[in-house]
Amino acid sequence: MVTIQLLSKRLHRLGSLLIVRIMTYPRIRHLSENSLIMDMSEKLDAELCPQIAALAEAARNELTGVIESVPCATSVYIEFNPLEVDPTVISERLHAMYSNISGHTLNEETVTLPCYYSPDVAPDLLALAQEKKMTFSELISIHSGTTYTVCSIGFAPGFAYLAGLDPRICADRHNTPRQSVASGSVGIAGAQTAVYPRESPGGWQIIGNCPLPLFDIQSDPISPLSHGMQVRFEPIDQETFIQKGGKLP
Amino acid sequence: MSALIIERAAPMMQLQDLGRFGVAHHGLSQGGPLDLHAHCWANRLLGNPVSCATIEITFGNAEFSTQKDTWLALCGADMHATIDGQPVPTWSSFLLKNNQSLKLFYPKTGLRSYLASAGGFDTPTTLGSQSTVLRNDIGRKLMIGDIIPIQETRFTGPTARTPPCYIPNFSDQIELRMIPYSETKQQVFQTRFTVSQRSDRMGLILDTRSPLPTHHGIISEALPIGTVQLPPDGKPIILLNDRQTQGGYYKLGCIMRCDLTKIAQAPPGTRVSIRQIDLESAREEWLEFCHFFRFLE
Numbered sequence: 001m002v003t004i005q006l007l008s009k010r011l012h013r014l015g016s017l018l019i020v021r022i023m024t025y026p027r028i029r030h031l032s033e034n035s036l037i038m039d040m041s042e043k044l045d046a047e048l049c050p051q052i053a054a055l056a057e058a059a060r061n062e063l064t065g066v067i068e069s070v071p072c073a074t075s076v077y078i079e080f081n082p083l084e085v086d087p088t089v090i091s092e093r094l095h096a097m098y099s100n101i102s103g104h105t106l107n108e109e110t111v112t113l114p115c116y117y118s119p120d121v122a123p124d125l126l127a128l129a130q131e132k133k134m135t136f137s138e139l140i141s142i143h144s145g146t147t148y149t150v151c152s153i154g155f156a157p158g159f160a161y162l163a164g165l166d167p168r169i170c171a172d173r174h175n176t177p178r179q180s181v182a183s184g185s186v187g188i189a190g191a192q193t194a195v196y197p198r199e200s201p202g203g204w205q206i207i208g209n210c211p212l213p214l215f216d217i218q219s220d221p222i223s224p225l226s227h228g229m230q231v232r233f234e235p236i237d238q239e240t241f242i243q244k245g246g247k248l249p
Numbered sequence: 250m251s252a253l254i255i256e257r258a259a260p261m262m263q264l265q266d267l268g269r270f271g272v273a274h275h276g277l278s279q280g281g282p283l284d285l286h287a288h289c290w291a292n293r294l295l296g297n298p299v300s301c302a303t304i305e306i307t308f309g310n311a312e313f314s315t316q317k318d319t320w321l322a323l324c325g326a327d328m329h330a331t332i333d334g335q336p337v338p339t340w341s342s343f344l345l346k347n348n349q350s351l352k353l354f355y356p357k358t359g360l361r362s363y364l365a366s367a368g369g370f371d372t373p374t375t376l377g378s379q380s381t382v383l384r385n386d387i388g389r390k391l392m393i394g395d396i397i398p399i400q401e402t403r404f405t406g407p408t409a410r411t412p413p414c415y416i417p418n419f420s421d422q423i424e425l426r427m428i429p430y431s432e433t434k435q436q437v438f439q440t441r442f443t444v445s446q447r448s449d450r451m452g453l454i455l456d457t458r459s460p461l462p463t464h465h466g467i468i469s470e471a472l473p474i475g476t477v478q479l480p481p482d483g484k485p486i487i488l489l490n491d492r493q494t495q496g497g498y499y500k501l502g503c504i505m506r507c508d509l510t511k512i513a514q515a516p517p518g519t520r521v522s523i524r525q526i527d528l529e530s531a532r533e534e535w536l537e538f539c540h541f542f543r544f545l546e
Contacts, residue, residue, distance in 0.1 A: 037470060
């Protein structure tokens with residue numbers, strides 16, 4: 001008897017291991033009393049960003065009791081009022097909604113951000129080009145020649161993580177973050193690029209500056225960038241930079 | 250219209266309602282009172298909905314006056330309040346008369362108190378909330394000379410007090426109950442921690458002589474309040490109201506919401522241990538809390 005029980009326990013354990021291995025997406029994880037997350041994928045996939053954005057928006061607008069719905073890099077985060085809705089209902093509705101929007105593809109519309117690529121405003125531009133064994137105009141043409149996808153917004157208000165950086169210019173963060181990175185700074189970290197919407201501490205490699213305001217609590221929308229959008233950078237000269245409101249340090 | 254005048258300001262004093270919701274996808278923090286239990290009681294004693302803003306007073310030493318007789322309530326850490334030298338009990342409502350002065354001193358135990366006014370403070374909202382979030386540049390610390398308008402009210406008392414069974418004891422040793430995640434390691438339940446000096450409204454940092462073994466980070470995702478993150482230094486951070494919206498550190502679990510009140514009142518040096526609770530029990534306790542304070546109305 002004992003042996004059979006032991007065997008069945010072992011089999012059960014093996015079973016759970018197998019389940020972990022063949023995890024299917026989307027899947028739900030409950031994070032707290034009133035929050036859960038729906039994972040769409042194991043790894044970052046820019047093609048998924050528009051679907052994640054659409055699901056988060058649909059949940060925000062259509063699901064009773066949802067008080068927060070946040071599109072993340074590979075998931076959608078939901079916070080709810082437990083007096084208004086049960087987590088199992090949210091989970092069912094999310095699955096249903098997701099199958100309806102699975103067809104969403106990348107938005108054709110592209111936001112173009114002007115960028116002044118110059119050592120005047122970009123302390124890491126020359127060193128990074130040197131490290132990558134290219135001229136800095138090569139680096140600029142690679143960075144401005146790529147279309148990026150907003151794959152999450154966080155860290156600071158309006159800080160959009162842009163996926164799709166060309167592997168030739170991927171770069172590590174600084175070991176010690178700078179105390180202060182200027183507002184508008186365009187940075188690179190790992191395989192992502194981003195604009196610092198306001199002055200803050202930061203460890204990204206700064207290669208340019210975008211003079212457009214990317215976060216204003218008084219304006220509607222608060223930010224020109226949202227999850228799933230396509231973004232390109234357009235090189236501008238110093239005169240245009242200043243004309244558009246850019247500031248030299 | 251009535252108003253509260255700040256005659257002397259505590260080191261950190263700010264307005265908080267339940268928080269700013271529905272804007273985390275722009276990267277904005279929620280804010281809200283660190284000690285939700287005390288905030289809700291302060292409003293309840295005055296017949297206010299819990300959504301009214303209160304003043305979160307950290308580490309006492311403040312003074313207030315009013316231009317008109319005003320009903321107030323003070324809940325949380327005992328700051329040895331007096332009105333014109335006469336003691337006023339904490340966890341109680343009281344009338345502050347025109348030309349009287351309400352003084353708060355340093356708390357001997359606990360860290361934060363919440364001051365509510367009958368009718369609620371009438372300050373402008375940003376994206377639907379009166380909550381101050383300094384790291385998002387929304388609102389600011391309250392300062393000497395500030396005049397905070399109070400909403401018209403017909404409230405005329407009487408004095409109400411929180412029943413003793415709802416008043417927590419603030420201790421120099423706390424136990425926090427954590428909802429575990431599938432990746433939770435048992436070691437966290439056996440480690441002794443102390444509250445670090447570096448803690449703030451973003452997060453409570455747990456110091457320990459035996460840092461926990463670290464793990465790889467995850468792909469960044471949004472984080473509920475109470476999330477216990479483990480950065481590379483092996484010292485857990487419990488994320489609080491002003492937390493960043495997303496994070497990619499390894500996660501140990503989530504402190505249950507009803508225990509966050511203990512964190513709000515734990516000064517640096519407080520000893521902390523963590524024990525496990527299952528999601529269902531934590532959820533039941535939270536539901537009870539929401540029902541009790543009528544989180545819908």
